[in-house]
Amino acid sequence: MYLDLIVTNGNIVTASEILDSKQEIGIQDGRIICLGESLPRQPQTKVIDAQGAYITPGGVDSHVHLAQSESPDGDNWETGTRGAIAGGTTTVLAFASQRKTDETLLPTLRDYHSKARGQAHCDYGFHFILTNPTPNIVDEELKILVEEEGISSVKLYMTYEPMKLNDRAILDIMMAARQLGITTMIHAENSDIIALITERLEKRNLTAPFYHAVSRPQIAEGEATHRAISLAELIDVPVLIVHVSSEIAMNHIRDAQTRMLPIHGETCPHYLLLLSERLQAPDFEGAKTVCSPPLRHEPRDLAAIWKGVANGTFTTLSSDHAPTKFSSPYGKTLGRKNGFPVFRDIPNGLPGIETRIPLMFNQSTGLNAKISLPQFVQITSSKPAALYGLSGVKGNIAPGYDADLVIWYPPGHQFGQNEDSDQFCISANDLHHDCDYTPYEGMRLQNWPRYTILRGQVVWDRDGGRYCGKERCRPILEKKQGGHSYWADWWHWNGNDGW
Structure with missing residues (x-):
């Protein structure tokens, strides 16, 4: 048996267990061929010594915004996926977004493919935002997107005036999704509650960034989540409630799951680690952490979401990477009018594509770990892969899977020369996305990806040259298989002359 690459001397973390360092990973033609002890080596076989560190699957980030037409200041595909690779994510699922004036979806998808083509540093696919x-579209084009373009999911908004849909429109789409076997993603917030509170706050001149969080209370998220689940139960269709931030919404999802309904939940690192006090930062700096749903107010809110991660309520943990710059004509400062803050006009979203995997890994190791390492793999890799039709290809370390791996630093590694040299300090200056800040500035972690391997090729080497992949790529279309549409337009490394 000829192997291109062997990864040895590491503790392999799968979705179900941790294998000891005697087990090696054998890779051939970009796929994992075998796991075993003392695998055969030929002169041409490359060997990477993990030096006793953990080895985890490449991350699958199933909720990112890249080069979206409504966000001219955000990351493009080159910068966003470069950051993904540097942070241990090897697959991203981004959004193709329909405008309210669009009468067809096919040109929109072609446009988004053109933005990504030749630019992506990692494998990717698309969800479709329907407005x-x-x-x-519902009766004809969705079928084409699923069967010929490989789209496996659509996203709907219950808030935001340019994008929100009423219940009848949501029901129509759910019925089509049921027939096609695809997942419906829903941004669940009650638009009328938010509008009423916003108007009353503005009448009292309470328009600083912090009041963004006040205007979108937990009950607005909870009511919309319960309504979305009710609509899904009527149609008998699987749905994913995205970026859940509140215990009320989480409990609705948990209750539906106990009734054996196919309801999935997604949350994000910022709802586990950050509080709304960040919105009160001086000099309009609080605008950097404006997102929807908003950051919540109390430590117990963070603890509640952690509980949902630990008990399996959440199927996926995504970044919801929406990297609007701070200092830019189209950035967060749009919410400052003649020197006065207007939270309504602050673009929503936080950058997080590069920090998602490291933040969660560091919450899965050590004495104060909140989840186990197999749980970390499940929520950041294997479960999102399975939800979007990539099971058996992405998200785990096992024979037959793509050889997408993250090798961490071994215990005791020194990241610097100061007294905290055994910790990695997050800084926007060191990240690779195209954003002028990170909400996790100054946060110290015990580890960071040392190597990222994409289909058997080292594309991130933090010690020896850092980013070492290539962005030229070619598409391979995945068609509908076995009644479920499989993820479209991912990109394969040919192992010889680039992409």
Whole structure:
């Protein structure tokens, strides 16, 4: 048996267990061929010594915003996926977004493919955001997108005036999704509650960034989540409630799951680690952490979401990477009018594509770990892969899977020369996305990806040259298989002359 690459001397973390360092990973033609002891080596076989560190699957980030037309100041595909690779994510699922004026979806998808083509540093696919679900789109085009373009999911908004849909439109899409076997993702917040509170706050001149969080209370998220679940139960269709931030919404999801309904939940690192006090930072700096749903107010809110991660309520943990710059004509400072803050006009979203995997890994190791390492793999890799049709290909370390791996630093590694040299300090200056800040500035971690391997090729080497992949790529279309549409347009490394 000829192997291109062997990864040895590491503790392999799968979705179900941790294998000891005697087990090696054998890789051939970009896929994992075997796991075993003392695998055969030929002169051409490359060997990477993990030096006793953990080895985890490449991350699958199933909720990122890249080069979206409504966010001209955000990351493009080159910068966003470069950051993904540097942070241990090897697969991203981004959004193709329909405008309210669009009467067809196919040109929109072609446009988003053109933005990504030749730029991606990692494998990727698309969800489709629907804002104008005409009868032709619902009855005809969705079928084409699923069967010919490999789209496996659509996203709907219950808030935001340019994008929100009423319940009838949501029901129509759910019925089509049921027939096609695809997942419906829902941004669940009650638009009327938010509008009422916002108007009353503005009448009292309470418009600083902090009041963004006040305007979107937990009950607005909870009511919309319960309504979305009710609509899904009526149609008998699987849905994913995205970026859940509140215990009320989480409990609705948990209750539905106990009734054996196919309801999934997603949350994000910022709802586990950050509080709304960040919105009160001086000099309009609080605008950097404006997102929807907003950061919540109390440590017990963070603890509640952690409980949902630990007990399996959440299927996925994504970054919801939406990297609007702070200092830019199209950035967060749009919410400052003539020197006065107007939270309504602050673009929503936080950068997080590069920090997601390291933040969660560091919450999965050590004496104060909140989840186990197999749970970390499940929520950041294997479960999102399975939800979007990539089971058996992405998200785990086992024979037959793509050889997407993250090798961490071994215990006791020194990151610097100061008194905290055994810790990695997050700084926007060191990250690779195209954003001028990170909400995790100054946070210290015990570890960071040392190597990222994408289909058997080292594309991130933090010690020896850092980013070492290539962005030229070619598409391979995955068609509908076995009644479920599989993820479209991912990109394969040919192992010889680039992409």
